[in-house]
Amino acid sequence: MKRKQKEDSKRRAKRKRLLEDLREKMEKFERSMESSSSSLDSESSDSDLESEISSNDDRTRNEGEATLKVILGEDPKSTGEKGPPLCEALINRWSSYLGAGLERDVRDALIVKYKIPENCSLLDAPKLNPEIEASLTPAQIKKDQFSMTIQNKLGRALVAQGSVLNDILVQDSAIQLEDSTKTALADAAKLICEAHYLISFHRKHELYPFLNPEVQKVAMKSNIDGLLFGEDFQEKYKTAREVKKTSWELKAAGPSGYKKEKKSNLNYKRQGNRPRFKTENYVKKNTGRKPSQRYRNLQQPSNQQNHRKGSRKYYN
16 A cells, blocks of 8 residues: 555656646747747847857857867867868869869960070979989989979979069059969969979989989089089089098008008918818817727727637637
């Protein structure tokens, strides 16, 4: 009976709780309906409040992210923020150029259109030094020429971009652009120049293994100009050889000005290699030591054996 009473009391309590929850929900619904009807009259004020709330939320998020970066550091899985989207016309054309490249006619026309200016010959790919080219195989030369074609195209891109920048920077120019646009064009030119230089650096690095150590040291310190290893490479190599020759001459002489004689004992005789195991031609050296008594007993017959042999002779 007691158990039944307890179960009934629990059921009643649950029913009361459910009824109270329903009443609270109904009251909230009525309040929301009243607020929605009043909000129709004050939409402007609510929109201002929502904008302020959203701006405050953005600020709090940015502050929270900044504090997390300071405490924990950068997120290793984050790929970084991306820039604003580009025009669809640019995306369609650039995606095809990046995926399949330019057609040969278009490529040749662009190279002919944008010629290297007179006062900036470094836009062309630096040529191989003739003394180094003579020591390379045809396959190595062909590989280097492929890198040169890429550099020449980057140089033409710089010419095209430089023509626009030149028109902007000239005084009394009709072209008026914002400073941000000018800086963007200049930054793009910087990146192309960096790519042009890195290809030259890679070409030099690929040819180092085919040079002897002396030439390699001079090649690493050489500057890039019209030639890959510099126009004064041959002169630098000659001076490096002369310096090395004089240093060897200075090292050969002793502190007093004469060469030190090597001390060697003329009576010294090198011992031959002893065989590890006995061979057919092996002969034991006579060391001069007397054999032990046990060894002599084994080699000579005993007195008893001699006595027996003599007695046999006597009786016979």
